Amino acid sequence: MAEVEKGKKCKKCKILKLHAMSYEVKLKNKTIAIELQKRTEDRMTVKVDGRSVELGLVRVKQGSYSIILNNKVHNVVVVPIKGTKKFLVNNFIETQEVEVIDSESRYLSNRCKGTSADGEGTIVAPIPGKVVKVLVSKGQPVLAGQTVVIISAMKMESEFKALKAGVVVDVKVSEGQTVEGRQTLVVIDFNKE
Amino acid sequence: MIKKVLVANRGEIAVRVIRSCKEMGIKTVAVYSDADRTSQHVLHADEAYHIGPSPSLESYLNIDKIIQVAKESGADAVHPGYGFLSENTKFSDRCKLEGIKFVGPSAYSIANMGDKITARKTMIAAGVPVVPGTVDMVHSEEEALKTIEEIGLPVMIKASAGGGGKGMRLIKKAEEVTSGLRAARSEAKAAFNDDSVYIEKYIESPHHIEFQVLADSHGNAIHLFERECSVQRRHQKIIEETPSPILTHEKRMEMGAHAVAAAKAVNYEGAGTIEFIVDNDLNYYFLEMNTRLQVEHPITEMVVGVDLVKEQINIANGLPLTLKQDELTQTGHAIECRIYAEDPDNNFMPAPGQVTHIETPSGLGVRVDGYIYEGFVIPMYYDPLIAKLVVWGSTREESIQRTLRALHEFKVTGVKNNVRFLERIALADDFVKGNYNTHFIEDNFDFLMGGKEQNMQDDDVVSIAAFVEYLDRIGELKPKYEPATALNSWQKLKRARSARNARF
Numbered sequence: 244m245a246e247v248e249k250g251k252k253c254k255k256c257k258i259l260k261l262h263a264m265s266y267e268v269k270l271k272n273k274t275i276a277i278e279l280q281k282r283t284e285d286r287m288t289v290k291v292d293g294r295s296v297e298l299g300l301v302r303v304k305q306g307s308y309s310i311i312l313n314n315k316v317h318n319v320v321v322v323p324i325k326g327t328k329k330f331l332v333n334n335f336i337e338t339q340e341v342e343v344i345d346s347e348s349r350y351l352s353n354r355c356k357g358t359s360a361d362g363e364g365t366i367v368a369p370i371p372g373k374v375v376k377v378l379v380s381k382g383q384p385v386l387a388g389q390t391v392v393i394i395s396a397m398k399m400e401s402e403f404k405a406l407k408a409g410v411v412v413d414v415k416v417s418e419g420q421t422v423e424g425r426q427t428l429v430v431i432d433f434n435k436e
Numbered sequence: 437m438i439k440k441v442l443v444a445n446r447g448e449i450a451v452r453v454i455r456s457c458k459e460m461g462i463k464t465v466a467v468y469s470d471a472d473r474t475s476q477h478v479l480h481a482d483e484a485y486h487i488g489p490s491p492s493l494e495s496y497l498n499i500d501k502i503i504q505v506a507k508e509s510g511a512d513a514v515h516p517g518y519g520f521l522s523e524n525t526k527f528s529d530r531c532k533l534e535g536i537k538f539v540g541p542s543a544y545s546i547a548n549m550g551d552k553i554t555a556r557k558t559m560i561a562a563g564v565p566v567v568p569g570t571v572d573m574v575h576s577e578e579e580a581l582k583t584i585e586e587i588g589l590p591v592m593i594k595a596s597a598g599g600g601g602k603g604m605r606l607i608k609k610a611e612e613v614t615s616g617l618r619a620a621r622s623e624a625k626a627a628f629n630d631d632s633v634y635i636e637k638y639i640e641s642p643h644h645i646e647f648q649v650l651a652d653s654h655g656n657a658i659h660l661f662e663r664e665c666s667v668q669r670r671h672q673k674i675i676e677e678t679p680s681p682i683l684t685h686e687k688r689m690e691m692g693a694h695a696v697a698a699a700k701a702v703n704y705e706g707a708g709t710i711e712f713i714v715d716n717d718l719n720y721y722f723l724e725m726n727t728r729l730q731v732e733h734p735i736t737e738m739v740v741g742v743d744l745v746k747e748q749i750n751i752a753n754g755l756p757l758t759l760k761q762d763e764l765t766q767t768g769h770a771i772e773c774r775i776y777a778e779d780p781d782n783n784f785m786p787a788p789g790q791v792t793h794i795e796t797p798s799g800l801g802v803r804v805d806g807y808i809y810e811g812f813v814i815p816m817y818y819d820p821l822i823a824k825l826v827v828w829g830s831t832r833e834e835s836i837q838r839t840l841r842a843l844h845e846f847k848v849t850g851v852k853n854n855v856r857f858l859e860r861i862a863l864a865d866d867f868v869k870g871n872y873n874t875h876f877i878e879d880n881f882d883f884l885m886g887g888k889e890q891n892m893q894d895d896d897v898v899s900i901a902a903f904v905e906y907l908d909r910i911g912e913l914k915p916k917y918e919p920a921t922a923l924n925s926w927q928k929l930k931r932a933r934s935a936r937n938a939r940f
Contacts, residue, residue, distance in 0.1 A: 268899045275895075277903050289900050296896050300904060306793060308901050317897045320849045321905040322792040330902040333793070333849040337856055337888050341902035369779075370787050371816050396816040397777070397786035421816075424789050 269342040324425075363412065366403050366429045372396030374420045374428075383411045385431060392416065392428045409433040437753055438462055438513040438537060442506045443477065444527075445517030446496060448807045448824060449729070450477035453515045456745035465509045467502060469495035471815035476807040483509055490817045496520045499527050506536050513537035513752060515745075519819065522728040523550060539752045541727045545702045549725040553596040553634055559722045562701035564694045567713065567721040569636035580617055583635045584610070590638040593617055595624030595631075603627055606638060639721070641873045643714040644668065645680050646726075647695035648736045648744070650759070651704045652751050658761045659692040659710075660740045663732055667861060669784070669877045674854075675861055676732040677771045678739055681832065681870025687718050696761075698725060707733075707748050716873075731774070734805060734826040738770035768828055769835040773843065773862075775806070775823040777814050779852035780885065788816040792850030797842035801828040801835075814851055822853070832870070836862055860884045 268275050281288040285301050299311035310317040320333040329342045342348075372394040379391050390402045391411075413430040416422055440463040443450045454464045454477060466481035471490035478484045485505040488495040495501070497520060506514055514531055516522035516539070525546050531538040540546075549555050553573060559566050568587045573596065574580050584591055584607070593616055595603025603624030605616040617633070625631040644665045651657035664680035665673045679688070695710040702725075709730050711723040733744050742759065751757070777787045790813045796804045806823025808814060814822060827842055829835030843859045864880050866872045877884065890898070 266903065268903055270895060270899055270902075273895075275899055277899060279903070279907065287900075287904075289903070291896050291899060296900070298897075298900065300900070302904075302908075306905065308904070310897050310901065312893060312897055315893070317894075319897060319901040320793045320847060321901050322849050323905065323909065328906065330905055331792070331849055332898045332902050333847060334890075334894060334898055334901075335844065335847070336890055336894060338849060338852070339898060341898060343903060343906040345906075369782070370785065371789055373816065396788055397818065397820045399786050399820075401785050 265346075267344040269344060270339060274344070364406055364409065364431045364433055365427045366391055366405070366431065368392075368394055368403070368422045368424060368426050368428055370394070370396050370401075371424045372401075372422060374416050374418055374422060375400060377414060377416065377418055377429075379411045379414065379429065381411055381414055384435075385409060385411060391431075394422065394428075403428060405431055407431075407433045410435040438749060440465060440509065440511045440513070441539070441749070442467065442502070442509060442511035442514045442536075443481070443517065444496070444502050444514050444521055445519070446472055446475060446477055446807075446818065448476075448805050448821065449517040449519075449731075451480055451807050452805050453517060453745055454480045456743055456749070457515075459743075460746060460749060462749070465505070465511050467496070467505055469817070471817055474812065476809065476812075485509065490815060492520065492817060499524075499530055502527075503530055503534055503536070506531075507534065511536065513539055513749075515539040515748070516728065518728050518731055523726075525550070537752050539706070539748050541702075541704055541706045541708065545704050545708075546727045548702045549727050551596055552594060552724065553632065555724060556634070556722075558701050559698055562697050564698045564701070564722045565720060567636040567639065567723070570634045572634070573632040574617070574635055577614055577617060580613055580635060581610070584613065587635075587637045590640070592636045592638045593620040593633050594636060595620060595628060595633055597624065597628035597630040597632070603633065639713050639715050641716060641875055642666075643680070643682060643873050644673075644711065644723075645683070645691070645714050645720070646709045646711040646730070647692055648730075648733065649695050649699045649704070649708050649710060650744075650747055650751070650757060651699045651706065651708070652757045653705050653754050654756045655700075656757045657696045657699045657704065658757060658759055658764065659695045660736050660742065660759075660764060661692065661766050662688060663730075663735055665732065666872055666874045667867070667876055668874050673732065673774065674877070675771065675773050675858065675867075676735055677769065677832075677835070678735045679766050679769065682714070682718070684718070687720075691720055694722070698722060706751050707744050731821070731824070732772050734803065734824065735770035735772045738803070738826060738828040739766045739768055740764060741767065768830045769832045770826060770828045771835050771839050771862075772827075773825040773839060773858045774821055774854075775825060775846070775848070775858070776820045776854045777822050777851045778820050778854055780854050780857040782852075784854075785852075786816075786820045787852035788814045788820075789851045790814075791848060793847070794849070795845065795847040796823070797825065797845035799842070799845075801838055802842050803827070808848075822848075822851075825858075836868060856888070857884060860887055863887070 266277050268277050275292050278290040280290055286299050288297050301309045303309050306321050308319045322331045332339050332341050375395045376393040385405045387408045389405050391405055392403045394401050409431040412432045416428050441457050442465040443453050457464045464481045466478045466484040467487045468478050469490045487501045521527040523546055525543040528538045528543045556566050570583050590608045593605040603620050605620040607616045620633050621631040645662050647662050648660040662680050663676050663678045665676045667675040698710050707729055709726040712720045713723050714720040778784045779787050791808050794810050803826040808822045827838045829838045839862050846855050
């Protein structure tokens, strides 16, 4: 990482802290250190987990990139997920979720460590739909794999289950209610049993 | 002659129908629920009427409301598309009563084909082969056992009013008869309020092949060859093709003649589909008739060179068919892939939501019948079908290659979809060889779910693209161009001046 002396502005980007910031991306449960080294109009060099990767990159339109890496053409669509630093990245093989971890998110996750990590689980609706049944109530113990909420969308009903055994801390939806995608349905404390 | 058509449907089929009406100089009336104000069919139509809340029961299935709109708009015909009210005898009768043409068969034909036992009897009388089994309802266990003795195990117990797999039981052993019969009857009673069941021989590893028919009000009926629909998952068709890779010319013409006989037996009028199940030795049996336009009708249009919606409207106008059976041929090969908003990695869970990005394929031999666009929110209330990719090629091989090429160009981001799953089907050895039946998906499941391996270079590209988007968004590296909404100082000056000089 290129160090910039404290209090001195970097000549290139004229922003104090740019080079001093470190980033990571999370892809498929892997955390990859990533750092921008050089960027021109259509080419860039990026350090990925210590490897220097040189590529051609052009933004064709908002969220749509043409990337040429080792002369191979990649067309990639990147769509941000609202309210997060996560992106849906579609590269023709599949759509994957990528999270960019910056100093802010690292700070937040450090601060919250011990209270939330592993201990609490939220069951989130992955899709918009209508709550058909809520099968648990606050304070109720649940077993791993127990169905907690049933949601109906597009004429199909899907069951949402507890990942691990625990106790229901909060039920955030009621029967008949319409939910958005990514809305929290139920919070479970896995430390209690 | 029909001058204005109310399209009593939504989604891709409503758009499809509107397109043909436009080409015929017919005005179109769209109806929409709360969830569908910005749906493509509303944007394409000449007139649009709100018909109620999002749930289908309160909008697209609301007969009174739709009839009211038809009268208010002065529509002289209603096209029901598929699903919703397309096979509803009450609706078809009501249209007739109100003096509105129903683009489809009479209530008599629909009812005759809708009840499975009646349909079986009618087909037997018309000389169309049906699956060996009972002609009448089965009431007692003794009757059931006697039938099973005659036709041999395995058998299917089916509800007469059935559909969608409800009230159906597969019986492989004699001791399962009692419980199977009871279960099928109680399920049928619960689902259709009718516990009549019948018994059919169970055809193992069947092919599902259907024939398109057209019949006019002058007694003319023709078939437009077959569609092979064996690529199914839980009775849901996924890919269809025509011609079928397993049929011979003789068998095709023989089945076609039986399809025409079936349509004539119920005085059919309009476009319809006769479904057959076919075993590996090409023995075929009548399964059911769909008295409407099918989802997969475009592949027939591609190889025969007709517009089935226009044919439907001409028939509704009382015109005789101009197509002659001996002049029809199948040219080349067509494949349809159904693009569903569903998540193959999560047990095919439906995936409504906002389409954040879409690229649809084009080029030689490619047709896309769809209704979604960038920014559109796919409602959670209706079918997950969002588009149909229909491809034509001069041979089956070319058609498969073109399907793969077009699927590669098809890109939907924001909602989960089955595009990659479809690609795997078109790559599967059994599909490429044309060696498949209705068990294809389960037999090839591991292969179909595979192919998602990404190498390090792919991972690098994905990580870097997300990272660059992040950097540009937080503005640490501002893009070189100005956003379209920003004004430079000259534009600001000009705007300020014109505002000062404005006179109202």
